Each structure stands twice: as structure tokens, then as C-alpha cells.
């Protein structure tokens with residue numbers, strides 16, 4: 371269970387209404403039962419239920435069961451599409467070990483805003499579901515142009531573009547361990563974005579094969595390609 375609370379030996383952890391409902395209503399836990407907790411940076415802790423109410427509850431930690439495990443330093447940049455598909459991208463990126471998820475507005479992106487809080491909650495759920503101790507940060511929507519203007523100089527970019535069939539290029543060469551993946555919107559990238567991206571020294575164009583994948587499928591496929599080529 372994810373808690374937004376410090377974790378340590380003998381730490382009392384109060385539960386929110388939603389957490390109490392989930393733990394006692396859905397998961398049927400009771401006073402005396404144990405629960406595994408993580409807060410995204412303090413590893414995993416075993417805790418005992420001290421109080422189980424309908425709307426609240428109290429847990430007490432007793433031992434650390436795992437130390438903190440962070441994923442590789444991989445960001446996923448994607449242009450938000452329809453709500454359910456955007457949710458899917460965030461969920462799968464969190465499951466597959468993205469360290470940071472950045473929705474970006476490209477020339478052909480239709481969404482003007484996103485519900486960052488909802489997407490962050492999906493990332494938390496995904497981390498809970500796959501038993502991780504880390505939760506990726508989901509950023510608010512930013513213009514791709516701005517993100518590229520502020521780009522950290524030591525980070526490489528795997529730029530996925532279906533127009534570059536056969537450009538399954540140089541990911542294997544040593545380039546450092548900070549990476550980001552960029553996926554375009556339903557309409558793909560504009561010609562000016564392609565030209566801009568291709569000219570960036572840190573950007574590496576990559577094809578995911580001859581089939582044009584939907585953006586949500588492309589996000590998952592790209593993370594797999596990255597994990598199998600460069601992941602630990």
C-alpha cells in the first residue's frame with residue numbers, strides 16, 4: 371500500500387478515508403493483520419493494523435522488508451491522446467519502470483490540458499500493483515518546444531518516429547545512463563518537429579518496425595526496446 375507519510379521503525383501511519391476503505395472494506399484486513407507499505411523513497415515496511423475504522427485507520431510499522439529500489443533513469447515523454455489511452459500509457463509506463471512521465475504538447479496534440487492529479491494516482495496504483503517501492507513523478511502538460519529548450523545536457527533522447535523505418539540505430543553505443551523516450555500523438559510529428567528533433571545532438575531516431583502502432587502501444591513497445599537494449 372502506498373502512503374504519503376514518512377516510514378521508519380515504530381512509525382504510526384494514519385490512513386486516509388480511501389485507504390481505510392480499500393484495506394478494510396475491499397481487502398478485508400482487520401486489527402492485528404500485517405500490511406506492506408511504501409512511500410516511494412523509503413523502501414518497503416511491514417506494518418500492523420492498530421485501528422480499523424470505516425473512514426480511518428492506524429498502522430504501526432515494525433520492520434523494513436525491502437530497501438528502496440529505483441528504476442533506471444528513464445523518462446517517458448508522450449503526447450496525451452484520449453483519456454482512457456492516456457491513462458493506459460501512464461499505467462504501463464509506471465509498471466515498466468519509468469522514473470518520470472512527461473506529457474508534452476506537440477504540433478498535432480489535441481489535448482490542451484490534462485488531469486495531472488488523476489494521472490499521478492494511476493502511477494501510484496500501477497506501482498502498488500507491480501510491487502515496486504518507487505512511484506514515477508507525472509509532470510503537468512508542457513510544450514515539447516519548452517521541454518527541449520530546458521533539456522539537461524547529459525540526457526539522451528530516443529525519438530520514436532514511424533517515418534524512419536530502418537533507423538533502428540545506435541541505441542547500443544555507450545552514451546550514459548540517463549535517457550528519455552519521446553512518443554508522438556495520433557497524427558505523428560509535424561515536419562518542423564522532425565527537422566528540429568533530428569538536428570538535436572542528444573536525440574536518436576528509432577523505428578519500432580514497419581507497422582504504425584497506436585501511440586499507447588508505441589509507448590509500451592518503445593519502453594520494451596529500451597529495456598532490452600539498454601536497461602539493467
Ligand code: SAM
Pocket residue numbers: 530531532533552553554555556557558559576577578579580581582583584585588
Ligand atoms: N503519423 C502517423 C499517421 O497518422 O500515420 C501515426 C502516428 S502513431 C499513431 C503515434 C506515435 O507512435 C508516433 O508519433 C510515434 O512516436 C509512435 N510510433 C508508432 N508506430 C511507430 C513505429 N513503427 N516506429 C516508431 N514510432 C512509432
